[in-house]
Amino acid sequence: MFLNWEGTRNRGWCNAFSKMAKTYHPRTNDCELAIKQHQEQNPIEVQVTLCSHELDIDPDDGHTYSKEERVISLVVPEITRKAVMKAFEKCKNQFQGFYVLDFNRCYGSDAEF
Numbered sequence: 001m002f003l004n005w006e007g008t009r010n011r012g013w014c015n016a017f018s019k020m021a022k023t024y025h026p027r028t029n030d031c032e033l034a035i036k037q038h039q040e041q042n043p044i045e046v047q048v049t050l051c052s053h054e055l056d057i058d059p060d061d062g063h064t065y066s067k068e069e070r071v072i073s074l075v076v077p078e079i080t081r082k083a084v085m086k087a088f089e090k091c092k093n094q095f096q097g098f099y100v101l102d103f104n105r106c107y108g109s110d111a112e113f
Contacts, residue, residue, distance in 0.1 A: 043075040045106040046084060050098040070098065079105055 051066035058065065072095075076083040084103045088095075 043077065044079055045073050045075055046079060046103045047106045048072050048074055048084060048088065048100055049102045050095055051101045053097050053099060066101075068098075069101075070095070073106055074103075079103075 048071065050070045050072060052068040054067040055064045056067045057063070072091075074084060074087040074091075076087050081103075084100060088100055
């Protein structure tokens with residue numbers, strides 16, 4: 001997350017301290033504090049697709065599919081399934097009968113692709 005590797009020279013950029021780092025760059029307590037501070041100041045918004053456990057059957061081909069699908073947004077410290085599930089636990093009572101199908105990062109309207 002904070003160490004981006006470039007090329008075959010085993011060098012990368014440490015985003016925590018804005019300097020060049022090598023593969024043996026130790027993850028020190030200073031690194032941990034910088035990462036924690038960054039995550040608190042820059043939470044990540046993810047779009048989460050929820051599906052209901054209740055199923056319907058397609059009359060044409062007999063396949064089953066979720067009867068209802070919803071899309072919500074959650075704020076997480078990192079984009080991992082574990083972080084999304086932990087954030088979903090806090091609002092799970094509002095979406096009883098639903099499970100997390102998929103998630104991806106939300107980008108602002110000014111994002112370039």
